[in-house]
Amino acid sequence: MKVSRNQIGKKRKHQESSANTSETAPEDTVASTMDANDGFTFTEVNSVKASSMKVISCHFSADGKWLATAGHDKKAVLWYTDGLKRKSIFEGHSSLITDVCFSPSMPYLATSSFDKTIRVWDAGNPRNSLHTFRGHSTCVMSVDFHPNRDDLICSCDGDGEIRYWSITNSNCARVFKGGSAQIRFQPRLGRYLAAAEDCAVSILDVETQARRHLLQGHVKPIHFLCWDPSGEYIASVSEDFVRIWTVGSGDKGECIHELSSKGNKFYSCVFHPTNPSLLIIGCYQSLELWNMTQNKSATLPAHEGLIASLAVSNATRLVASASHDKFVKLWT
Template identity: 30%
Template sequence: MEQNLSLDFEHEFVQNSERVKSVDLHPTEPWVLVGLYSGSISIWNYQTKTEEKSFKLSESPVRSAKFIARENWVIAASDDKYIRVCSYETGQKISEFEEHTDYIRSLAVHPFLPYVVSASDDNVLKLWDWKKSWACLKTFQGHSHYVMSVAFNPKDPSTFASASLDGTLKIWSVDSSAPILTLDGHLKGVNCADYFISNDKEYLISGSDDYTAKVWDYHSKNSVQTLEGHGNNVIAVCSHSELPIIITASEDSTVKIWDNVTTGFKTP
C-alpha cells in the first residue's frame, strides 16, 4: 500500500552539472559524493550547500563512485573500463586498473575488510583486495546479461547480492565464484537491489524495468511484496536506516516512499 507522508526538506540546493550517474553519502562527514557523466567526481557539503572538492578522473562517464572512508579514499568506475582510486583529501591518485571488458555499472565496498566488488556489462562481478595491491581475488560468473547493481549484506558481509538485466537477483559468497542463490520473479531486467532489516528479519528489495519493486524474504527465498505504482523503469531502491520505510526512484520522474509496517511483508 502506498502511503502519503508529510516531509519537510531541511536543506535544498540546485547546481547545474553534467548528468549525475551515482550518489554516495559519507558515513561521518556531511558530504555527498556524485559521479558525473563528464568523467568527474564532486563532493558536496549538504549543510553549507557548497562544493567541497572536485576531481577529473576520466574522459568517460563515471557510473559509480563510493567513499572508502576508513582510508580517506574515493573509488570510481567509468565507461573506459577502468577503476580509479584517489585520496579525497589531496586528490592524489592511489591506483587505477582495467580488468573488465565492458562498462562498469556498480561498486560495493565491504564494511570492514579491504574488499571492493565491481559489477559490469561483461556479465561478471570481480572481487578486489586493496591490501594486496588491488589484486583480483575472484571472478563471479552466472548472469547472462549486464550486471547493474551490487550490494553487500550488512548482517553477513561475507555475502552480497547482484541485480541483472537477465531478470534475476543472485546471492554470492566471497569464498565461491558460483552463486549460492538465484531469485527470479521480475518480468523484465532488474536494475538495482539493496538489503534491509525489518522486525529483525532480513530482506532484499529490487527495482525492475517491469515498473515494480519487489521485497524478498532472504531466508524463505520468496517474493513477499510487489510495490506497484511507478509508470516507468524503477532504477534505484533503498531503505531508511532507522524508520520503517522503503524509497524507490523511477524513470517516470518520481520518488515514492513506502511504509513497510503497513505493507506487512507477510509470506503468502
C-alpha cells in the same frame, strides 16, 4: 573558488515510523535559497575529473576514508576522500562497469559489469581481483554486499536474474528472479533485499526469497534505490517521480511521500547523513534537495551531465555525486 550552496528546511526526524559530457569542470554556481532562516546549508567542497569517460557509480568505504568510482572506461578507481587524491586503479573487466560497492566490514570492493561478471577486489592490492564470478547470461547491472554476512554478495542482471555468491567458496549459492536494474540489501539488519525491475520494487526475504512487499506506483522504469540508515524506509527513483516507502518491521509497504520531477529528469538519490527529512536527488546537471516532511524542494546546479550515482558516508557526513560529465564531487 566559489562553491555551490543551498538552504532547505529544518532538521526534523521522520514523523513516520546517455547525457552530454564536458572535458572541463562545470562552472561553480550559487543556487537559490529556500527558507534561509532555518540555516541549513549544502555546499560543494571538492571536485575532480575522475575519468576520460562517463562515471556511473560511486561508493564510500565504511570508515569514509576512501571513495570508489567506476563507469564506461572499464576501471574502478579508489580515491582518498581527503583531497580526492587517487590511490589506485582496478582493471580487469572487458566492458563498462555498472556498479561499485565496498564491503561494510572487510577491505573488499565489488564491481559488476556489462561483461557478465562480478569481481571482488582487495582494496589494498589492486593488481588482481580476488574472485571473478561468472554465471549471468547477460549484462550484470548491480552488486551489493550483505551488511552482516562477510561471505555473501548479491548481483542482478538485465534479464531479472538475481544471484547470491559465496566469497569463501567462490561459487553461486542461489539463483532466483526479481531484479533487473538495481539491488540493495537492507542496512544494519540485512533481513531484506530490495530489487528494482521495470516500474516496481520487490522487497524480498534474504533467507527464503519470499516477496514481502511489491512496491507499485511508478509508471516509468526505476533507475535507483536507496535505503535510509535505519532500514525502515526506501526511496525509489524513476525519471518522473521519487517515492518514499515504509518497509520496516510491521509496515505495509506504503508510499508515504512522493515528488514529481516536473520535467527535470530524476535518476539517483541518497538520504542526507544528518537530516533524515532531506533526500538528495541526482538529475540532469542538477541536484534536487527535497524536504520530505515539509514537501519543499530546491534545485542546486551541480554538474554538466546526468548525475548517475550518489553516495553518502555516515562516518564523514559527506555526499558524493558521480556524473556523465566525467567528474565526481563531494558535498557537505
